[in-house]
Amino acid sequence: MKKLGTLTVAAICAAAPAMADLVFPSLSYRTGPYAAGGIPFADGYADYFTLLNERDGGIGGVMTRVLECETGYNTEKGVECYESTKGEGSLVYQPLSTGITYQLIPKTAADGIPLHTMGYGRTSAANGEVFNNVFNYPANYWDGASVAINYLLDENGGDISGKKIALVYHNSAYGKEPIRTLEELSAKHGFELSLLAVDHPGQEQKSQWLQIRRERPDYVIMWGWGVMNQVAIQEAANIRFPMENFIGNWWAGSENDVTPVGEAANGYKSLAMHNVGDDFPIFADIQSYVVDKGLAAGNGDQIGTVLYNRGLYAAMLAAEAAKNAQEIHGVADITPAMMRDGMEALVVDEALMENLGMPNFGPAFSVSCENHGGSGQAKVQQWNAATGEWEILTDWISSDRDVIDPLIEEDSMAYAAENGITPSCADS
Amino acid sequence: MLYREAGDFKTSYGADNQTFPIAFDRRAYWVMLLVAAVILPFLVNDYWANAFLVPFLIYAIAALGLNILTGYCGQVSLGTGGFMAVGAYSSYKLMTAFPWMDMITVTILSGVITAAVGALFGLPSLRIKGFYLAVATLAAQFFLVWMFNRVGWFYNYSASGQISAPERTMFGIEVTGPNTEAWAQYLFCLFFVIILAWVARNLTRGTVGRQWMAIRDMDIAAEIIGVNPLKAKLTAFAVSSFFVGISGALFFTVYLGAVEVGEVYGIQKSFLVLFMVIIGGLGSIFGSFAGAAFLVLLPVMLKLVGVDLLGWPTDIVAHLNLVIVGALIVFFLVVEPHGLAQLWRLTKEKLRLWPFPH
Numbered sequence: 001m002k003k004l005g006t007l008t009v010a011a012i013c014a015a016a017p018a019m020a021d022l023v024f025p026s027l028s029y030r031t032g033p034y035a036a037g038g039i040p041f042a043d044g045y046a047d048y049f050t051l052l053n054e055r056d057g058g059i060g061g062v063m064t065r066v067l068e069c070e071t072g073y074n075t076e077k078g079v080e081c082y083e084s085t086k087g088e089g090s091l092v093y094q095p096l097s098t099g100i101t102y103q104l105i106p107k108t109a110a111d112g113i114p115l116h117t118m119g120y121g122r123t124s125a126a127n128g129e130v131f132n133n134v135f136n137y138p139a140n141y142w143d144g145a146s147v148a149i150n151y152l153l154d155e156n157g158g159d160i161s162g163k164k165i166a167l168v169y170h171n172s173a174y175g176k177e178p179i180r181t182l183e184e185l186s187a188k189h190g191f192e193l194s195l196l197a198v199d200h201p202g203q204e205q206k207s208q209w210l211q212i213r214r215e216r217p218d219y220v221i222m223w224g225w226g227v228m229n230q231v232a233i234q235e236a237a238n239i240r241f242p243m244e245n246f247i248g249n250w251w252a253g254s255e256n257d258v259t260p261v262g263e264a265a266n267g268y269k270s271l272a273m274h275n276v277g278d279d280f281p282i283f284a285d286i287q288s289y290v291v292d293k294g295l296a297a298g299n300g301d302q303i304g305t306v307l308y309n310r311g312l313y314a315a316m317l318a319a320e321a322a323k324n325a326q327e328i329h330g331v332a333d334i335t336p337a338m339m340r341d342g343m344e345a346l347v348v349d350e351a352l353m354e355n356l357g358m359p360n361f362g363p364a365f366s367v368s369c370e371n372h373g374g375s376g377q378a379k380v381q382q383w384n385a386a387t388g389e390w391e392i393l394t395d396w397i398s399s400d401r402d403v404i405d406p407l408i409e410e411d412s413m414a415y416a417a418e419n420g421i422t423p424s425c426a427d428s
Numbered sequence: 429m430l431y432r433e434a435g436d437f438k439t440s441y442g443a444d445n446q447t448f449p450i451a452f453d454r455r456a457y458w459v460m461l462l463v464a465a466v467i468l469p470f471l472v473n474d475y476w477a478n479a480f481l482v483p484f485l486i487y488a489i490a491a492l493g494l495n496i497l498t499g500y501c502g503q504v505s506l507g508t509g510g511f512m513a514v515g516a517y518s519s520y521k522l523m524t525a526f527p528w529m530d531m532i533t534v535t536i537l538s539g540v541i542t543a544a545v546g547a548l549f550g551l552p553s554l555r556i557k558g559f560y561l562a563v564a565t566l567a568a569q570f571f572l573v574w575m576f577n578r579v580g581w582f583y584n585y586s587a588s589g590q591i592s593a594p595e596r597t598m599f600g601i602e603v604t605g606p607n608t609e610a611w612a613q614y615l616f617c618l619f620f621v622i623i624l625a626w627v628a629r630n631l632t633r634g635t636v637g638r639q640w641m642a643i644r645d646m647d648i649a650a651e652i653i654g655v656n657p658l659k660a661k662l663t664a665f666a667v668s669s670f671f672v673g674i675s676g677a678l679f680f681t682v683y684l685g686a687v688e689v690g691e692v693y694g695i696q697k698s699f700l701v702l703f704m705v706i707i708g709g710l711g712s713i714f715g716s717f718a719g720a721a722f723l724v725l726l727p728v729m730l731k732l733v734g735v736d737l738l739g740w741p742t743d744i745v746a747h748l749n750l751v752i753v754g755a756l757i758v759f760f761l762v763v764e765p766h767g768l769a770q771l772w773r774l775t776k777e778k779l780r781l782w783p784f785p786h
Binding site: 028030031068069070072074075076079080083084086087098099102103106107109112122128154173176177179180197199200286312411418419420428 | 452474475478479574575587588590592594595600605606607683684685686687688690691692694727728731735741742745746750759773
């Protein structure tokens with residue numbers, strides 16, 4: 001209660017001056033079955049903007065403000081959060097939930113606010129001519145599925161025909177996303193695909209893993225989130241499934257997912273859309289400008305974890321897009337529409353990341369009106385239980401554009417037809 | 429003083445049996461209707477419509493439905509979420525299969541379909557009672573959600589398994605889809621709430637309602653005095669599901685616009701509506717509204733006070749919400765099993781005597 005009291009006083013003091021600022025809403029979830037993933041992401045997202053405020057005095061001289069709103073990964077609360085924050089001049093929404101993303105796609109289009117779903121959400125939003133306001137760079141689910149298969153191709157000398165691959169997926173819009181791509185890839189490369197759905201929240205997976213034990217697939221790919229990941233890795237360990245043949249997507253590859261399983265999780269692999277660890281110059285700044293001043297979000301104990309880094313990365317991309325928007329329009333206090341233009345003209349290259357203290361943190365990519373999806377590259381990482389660290393195994397692996405691009409075209413055009421959208425670039 | 433029967437003479441049986449026998453209540457009722465239907469639409473903005481008014485109206489319909497079944501007929505149901513899903517998927521299939529159909533017809537037909545499904549799942553109630561029936565309806569909940577997630581036909585084989593409501597207009601004004609104005613959403617729901625509350629009130633005080641209550645109070649005695657349990661129980665299930673189906677349909681078409689069945693219509697929803705009925709008051713029309721308003725408004729108020737005003741961390745406020753709802757349920761079950769409605773009734777009793785209680 002004492003903490004609450006001091007926070008209250010601090011908030012009342014801080015709330016007094018109301019100046020123009022750049023508002024970045026954070027629809028976070030620090031409660032519920034997905035909190036283990038939501039907390040580090042929200043912390044990283046908030047800390048990066050605190051760093052910008054403390055070190056650089058905001059973006060282009062304008063202070064940033066992170067508006068946090070608790071969704072609990074629940075779509076109704078997500079909608080309520082969106083409605084309550086959109087009036088504050090929110091620049092870009094990052095709900096970190098595919099379910100909420102589906103709610104927000106039409107709403108943000110109607111309100112003209114950009115939506116950035118980094119590595120989640122609706123994959124076909126990569127077609128910027130249909131989804132003017134929605135961005136999902138640097139990579140999307142279909143890229144992820146394809147990268148996983150490409151990695152397996154590489155492992156097997158380019159031939160995985162006749163192999164059995166099982167997909168264990170969260171039985172929701174999120175988990176169902178990769179199925180189409182995997183089916184296409186299965187036809188192309190001749191592997192056998194079996195689908196195993198796990199219902200929300202995913203604590204009960206005995207029957208799925210019994211089936212895996214019976215079918216003995218060569219590889220298991222997982223599209224999981226929250227408590228489902230830990231349970232799946234535990235079950236895989238229980239049936240002695242070889243961990244190095246078990247690959248999660250980038251939402252199933254954080255410390256939270258493997259540490260509960262202990263030694264047995266050693267060798268588990270997952271995709272990575274950015275690098276891991278706190279061995280980047282930016283973490284020294286975070287330590288001195290954020291942590292040492294007592295400004296770290298949450299408990300401040302997540303710094304350097306995979307999902308914290310992802311929050312940091314998401315915030316970095318948002319901040320760079322805001323800088324871009326300021327340059328394009330020559331105004332410091334930008335509007336959501338300007339932010340959209342900044343996102344569409346975003347170029348992230350080695351030099352920029354080096355400059356920000358995050359060398360080789362994510363893939364180099366650029367965004368355009370036609371392509372809101374970025375480069376679609378990812379790495380593969382492996383858990384080392386002895387050292388308690390994720391180790392990056394590969395360089396950036398590209399996805400199979402020949403398969404994905406037609407799928408994106410088909411799905412986005414279906415959306416356009418359903419909703420009466422004429423595909424065209426938004427005029428900036 | 430103001431609140432009393434004295435001087436308000438009734439000269440017919442109709443007048444004597446009216447819903448609000450006290451003139452003050454009658455006037456308050458008409459004033460409230462006037463405010464809700466004529467004044468509020470001009471004041472409502474996106475935030476208040478989406479955060480409070482529209483969910484409140486929709487949950488009020490669901491709570492009315494569950495109250496008919498549980499409060500009036502005494503059949504415990506944990507299948508509300510599943511039946512809401514039936515309403516939502518019916519309206520989705522109707523909207524996509526018959527694009528020319530207007531939204532009122534779609535919504536009512538969704539209710540009719542849900543009523544049929546509800547009556548089907550109500551059949552076990554003829555053999556089993558109490559806890560066992562609760563488990564049977566729980567099975568309905570899980571089966572229905574599983575079916576909508578599993579069978580592609582229900583979501584038109586879309587890649588994500590989600591359903592999303594296409595844009596539809598009434599009298600040239602959009603009522604579904606992202607471009608809907610807040611007042612149109614609100615009025616569309618209000619229309620259904622007023623009609624359905626009126627229907628519920630008049631059903632529950634007529635022959636059908638009296639049969640339900642007889643079954644609730646003692647089913648063997650009811651059978652002996654000539655109430656047909658088959659008819660009474662199945663009509664309760666059907667009418668209740670009709671209400672719940674309409675609320676599920678509105679929840680999908682008007683409020684959320686896109687729905688994932690496991691998340692939106694899961695077991696949580698069944699419990700939420702049950703809590704509304706318990707906190708509001710079992711067997712009371714007013715209680716359904718009070719419970720819905722309370723449970724929809726509580727998290728919003730907590731957030732406004734805790735996060736926006738006092739600046740507490742969002743997760744603490746979210747946890748506080750769980751603690752308060754839990755404590756309230758225990759409190760109401762122990763102290764006032766008839767819920768907010770009974771508190772309201774007691775207040776009215778006191779008001780009649782005020783300021784001279786002796």
